[in-house]
Amino acid sequence: MDSLSLARAVRAHVLRMTSTGRSSHVGSALSCADLLAVLYAGVLRVDPEHPEWPDRDRVIMSKGHAGAALYAVLAESGFFDAAVLHRHYQNGSFLSGHVSHVGIPGVEFSTGSLGHGLPVGAGLAWRARQTGREWRTYVLLGDGECDEGSVWEAAMFAGHHELATLVAIVDYNRMQSLGTTDETLRLEPFADKWRSFGWDVVEADGHHHAELLPALRVPRTTERARPRCVLAHTVKGKGVSFMENQVLWHYRPPSAEELERALAEVGAG
Amino acid sequence: MRNRFFSGLLTAALVDPDLVLITADLGFGAVDDFAAARPGQFVNAGVAEQNMAGLAAGIALAGGRVFTYSIANFPTLRCLEQIRNDICYHHADVTVVAVGGGLAYGALGMSHHATEDLAIMRALPGMAVAAPGDPAEVDAVLSDLLAGGGPAYLRLGKTGERMLHTGGVSAPRGTSIPLGGTGGEVLLCSTGAILDATCDAAQLLRAKGIRADVRSFPWLDPFDAVAVRQAAGEYEALITVEEHSIVGGLGSAVAEVLAESAGGTPLIRIALPPTSSSVVGDQQYLRAAFELDAESISRRVRNHLEANRGLASQIR
Numbered sequence: 001m002d003s004l005s006l007a008r009a010v011r012a013h014v015l016r017m018t019s020t021g022r023s024s025h026v027g028s029a030l031s032c033a034d035l036l037a038v039l040y041a042g043v044l045r046v047d048p049e050h051p052e053w054p055d056r057d058r059v060i061m062s063k064g065h066a067g068a069a070l071y072a073v074l075a076e077s078g079f080f081d082a083a084v085l086h087r088h089y090q091n092g093s094f095l096s097g098h099v100s101h102v103g104i105p106g107v108e109f110s111t112g113s114l115g116h117g118l119p120v121g122a123g124l125a126w127r128a129r130q131t132g133r134e135w136r137t138y139v140l141l142g143d144g145e146c147d148e149g150s151v152w153e154a155a156m157f158a159g160h161h162e163l164a165t166l167v168a169i170v171d172y173n174r175m176q177s178l179g180t181t182d183e184t185l186r187l188e189p190f191a192d193k194w195r196s197f198g199w200d201v202v203e204a205d206g207h208h209h210a211e212l213l214p215a216l217r218v219p220r221t222t223e224r225a226r227p228r229c230v231l232a233h234t235v236k237g238k239g240v241s242f243m244e245n246q247v248l249w250h251y252r253p254p255s256a257e258e259l260e261r262a263l264a265e266v267g268a269g
Numbered sequence: 270m271r272n273r274f275f276s277g278l279l280t281a282a283l284v285d286p287d288l289v290l291i292t293a294d295l296g297f298g299a300v301d302d303f304a305a306a307r308p309g310q311f312v313n314a315g316v317a318e319q320n321m322a323g324l325a326a327g328i329a330l331a332g333g334r335v336f337t338y339s340i341a342n343f344p345t346l347r348c349l350e351q352i353r354n355d356i357c358y359h360h361a362d363v364t365v366v367a368v369g370g371g372l373a374y375g376a377l378g379m380s381h382h383a384t385e386d387l388a389i390m391r392a393l394p395g396m397a398v399a400a401p402g403d404p405a406e407v408d409a410v411l412s413d414l415l416a417g418g419g420p421a422y423l424r425l426g427k428t429g430e431r432m433l434h435t436g437g438v439s440a441p442r443g444t445s446i447p448l449g450g451t452g453g454e455v456l457l458c459s460t461g462a463i464l465d466a467t468c469d470a471a472q473l474l475r476a477k478g479i480r481a482d483v484r485s486f487p488w489l490d491p492f493d494a495v496a497v498r499q500a501a502g503e504y505e506a507l508i509t510v511e512e513h514s515i516v517g518g519l520g521s522a523v524a525e526v527l528a529e530s531a532g533g534t535p536l537i538r539i540a541l542p543p544t545s546s547s548v549v550g551d552q553q554y555l556r557a558a559f560e561l562d563a564e565s566i567s568r569r570v571r572n573h574l575e576a577n578r579g580l581a582s583q584i585r
Contacts, residue, residue, distance in 0.1 A: 110358055116350075119322070119324050120324070120326050120330070120355055122323070123326060123330075124327040124328070124330065124331050125327075126327070130289075133331075150323065153317035153319055157317065157324065
């Protein structure tokens with residue numbers, strides 16, 4: 001599937017999953033749907049038939065609250081049957097709101113508490129270099145998540161150790177739990193922060209697939225180069241007019257009627 | 270203990286390229302040999318314990334066998350959630366090593382005392398918890414950790430702990446070790462480096478006519494409940510000794526076993542009070558101040574036994 005179709009399918013799943021499950025974070029999941037679609041359709045070397053293939057590229061969804069989007073992209077990429085997605089948030093299901101790897105093929109790492117993904121990603125990238133393997137490690141971060149000190153501990157480590165196969169993708173939608181990032185805890189000059197920690201920074205429109213593709217493709221070799229940060233400028237709730245840039249949709253699931261309108265807007269009606 | 274640990278770890282690292290040591294910028298004079306001999310298997314993560322723990326999980330998930338190292342509270346409490354979520358939930362082969370268990374860094378003050386670590390690590394699912402009592406137990410525990418892997422917590426003393434076992438010991442995960450005689454009246458159960466004071470206290474008790482045996486518990490999780498249940502049937506009283514808060518450590522582990530066993534064997538828990546302390550002093554000074562030195566242990570045991578008339582009459 002091409003990345004645009006994949007993103008459309010992910011958005012439709014996310015809307016249905018959050019509506020059926022009465023779960024939160026639909027806006028966060030829509031925000032990163034294009035990032036995940038470009039990764040899984042055009043960048044990653046993974047094998048859905050062998051999710052634990054030792055040389056696979058690794059993806060860590062550090063913004064674990066957008067788990068619905070990760071589950072959807074994995075199902076659409078063939079890691080498991082999309083028919084189970086409706087079990088998201090349901091009693092007895094493994095498909096928790098925040099990402100869990102247990103029982104779900106293709107999920108590399110469980111997250112949910114913020115600030116955990118980048119240190120683990122740094123460990124995976126360090127280990128790739130130590131053992132001479134060629135996998136790349138992608139960590140998808142939320143912008144609000146970058147308030148966590150552990151993000152910057154890992155950023156400093158990866159910069160110092162020149163972990164060039166490590167890619168941090170920041171879903172920079174400028175919204176967090178109670179308001180904008182500017183109101184909450186200012187991130188700017190955000191790109192300069194990453195640069196000053198020794199990272200190569202690429203800014204891109206996080207919904208523009210042709211722009212994202214080259215930004216996300218980094219070499220597999222690690223000699224003397226910088227880790228890459230892709231600052232992906234995104235819109236929270238992207239694709240659904242009444243959800244875009246609204247803090248409300250960090251929390252609120254769509255009603256049945258809102259679901260129909262939203263599905264139509266993302267081209268899945 | 271510390272040097273014993275590092276020499277054992279280096280020996281293992283020389284034949285196992287997957288073994289990785291990460292320090293959070295501590296171990297001056299202790300990590301040098303490892304770092305020089307195996308630079309590719311050594312990382313100084315800097316003063317950044319959260320990153321160290323997450324890094325360890327990442328390396329372990331890609332086939333590494335990782336030991337993280339720092340003083341007392343830093344590799345444990347400072348990054349507790351990373352240990353819980355990143356290491357334990359993912360069954361990552363990481364052993365968290367804390368040097369300076371209990372009051373070993375006494376004069377540095379409360380920040381450097383490890384006095385709740387056993388309780389907290391014991392509460393984490395899937396985490397083995399080890400606190401060896403002397404250098405021989407360090408060897409035994411380390412060989413089990415190297416063979417069986419993590420998630421695990423290893424609480425070391427510092428340096429200079431005296432050898433209490435006469436020969437090498439074997440301590441597979443979940444076992445405890447008797448020292449000296451058996452068949453006495455009371456059993457002193459000990460975990461960690463306070464084993465020396467426990468053994469000395471047993472001597473003092475024997476000198477007072479109380480036949481005291483000693484059993485070391487280098488593992489708190491998995492815990493040797495079988496030995497405790499058996500001891501409950503054989504001894505008039507069990508006494509636990511630990512350089513740790515009275516909340517959640519060895520005393521609690523033994524109490525949990527006894528509470529679910531038949532019989533009413535008395536239990537005397539000798540531990541630190543559940544309070545923060547701002548008293549400064551070296552380890553020996555602080556043990557005495559908290560009544561954890563051999564004299565105090567012996568006295569407290571005798572007082573407890575005498576306070577319990579029925580028990581005292583049995584013992585005399």
